Amino acid sequence: MTDPRPSIGLMFPDAQPESLAPWGHDGEYLAALDGEARRRGMRLVLCGTRRAADIPQIADDLDGVVLMGYHDDDLETLPRLTAPAVAVDGYSDRDDLMIVRSDDHDGGRRAGALLTSRGHRELVLVGPDAHDSGAMRARAAGFERAAMDGGARSIHRQVTAGTTLREGTMIGRMLRTRFPAATAVFATTDTLAAGIVEGLAQSGARVPEDLSIVGYDNLALAALVTPKLSTVAQNVARKARLTVDLLLEPDRRTGPLVTEVVVLERATVGPPASR
Template sequence: MNATIKDVAKQANVSIATVSRILNQSSKGYSEETRQQVMKAVDELGYRPNALARGLINKKTQTIGVLFPEISGMVTSELLHGIEEVAHHLGQSVIVCNTASQGEKTLKYLNLLDEKRVEGMIFASEVLTDEYYEALKKMNVPTVLVSTKSAKYSLPYVKVDDHDASYAATSYLIRKGHKDIGMISGMEEDPIAGSPRIRGFKAALEDHGLRSDAVIDARGFSFEHGKVAFPELMLEHPLLTALFAASDEMAVGALSSAYEWKLRVPDDLSIIGYDNSKIAEMSIPPLTTIAQPLREMGEKAVEMLSGMMKSGTNPQSIIMPHQIIERHTVRDLT
């Protein structure tokens, strides 16, 4: 039978109230000698505090909620690794919800997290709609956006500048001597990872006096989206020597399709991806890509949220640096 707080109090020869104050790290009402005596009893009895009961007393659950549109993606896994690592270090539990980018499901999870009395929210990789914002506002807990931002609502965020990163990827291909460059993009109406990356791609081409019409909207960022979009792009623009894909998974999908077309990468076609997820290292050949510091973004989001939970004030948003990771899918034509 599990030991109770009453058992600890009896063994330490103190009151239950004293044990409670010590376990909840109250700074008043006991001596250091008493604290050591209680903690010794806790160790000897193997006592484990009931988190739910403690939360009811403290009105704190030490829990944060995280909403992802796609829990199985490689980008998500890296963000989540960073989130959980820092949350664990800070003594916070994490409830992760997979919304599948569905509005009704997202609102359902927000209501669930409100019922669980989470103390903070991390909203990741999705557009913050009016409905989502109103639900978050009703919860009345600190919220941080990661890998997304809102132009309408002043919530702090952690993300890479997608326009600048896309511009950098395209400029890299141009520096390598490529002039006929295409793009497989996400949805143009997506203001987070769709239109900013398309605009960055077109801006780099235009700044170098090149065309900017070879863009295929793949309607998503998965392997399958890239694989299906690749033939469409190549049929419309058969003279392309290089391709920028708006995610690594799309880029590897394009690699797979290029293999079926008997195109050699990078000899016949160069490809650069976006994210620097694990799949970029595992692809054959290994994928050159734009790196987002995904794990660090997750870590920063929790650090920001923790600060907000303590201070009640919003911190400055953070734009994280991107960089080009050179591997073996881009040929130098200079």
């Protein structure tokens, strides 16, 4: 029997299936979006695509489209879609794409201000290449500006291929060797930050006694790691609600919907260690 409910298609690059892990941002957003769609009498369909160019053909059979995980360059070259479309965490200026994202620049700024206010002057920024992602670019820019304004002497950059726990753990193992003067780290996602905490522990380092760590997202994962992760908190559930609002009433959009962020200081931030 055909399901009569309107269909939302959540589209993502199928080369990155690990991004939908339940402990990551995309997994939490997926769960929140599914719950919101059900509450509004809609159904959610997952659509992995090998290329962004494949999206229009799939979208023709849908009542709404949510784009997640695509590079901004991919969004810019995407053919126009007939169905209403929301790019989550996107930075595209296209007039046919609606945008929902957190205030990434302010989140990075808050992380930089927190660490420098605790006395940290040698910092490491860990995250994907900002060239590919407006969200990561904004977080990095906000962090670097606030850190320098707060008295940072050096901001080292560790570029990652992705944002997985595994990659964070690998980076954590080598952080103190590669950046011996650093006393604090800002990771642009909680999954990276949690992995870094684990990797540092495996290398014999203590958090926050040897290195302070701040993540971004406030995922459920942040309260499960030991020590509990300090993080920039965004409201993933609200992003999902706003996404469905836009799909149901696309004519009411007035520009990107940007959600506020706050810093939650838990146990991974302390004063710098004496070196």
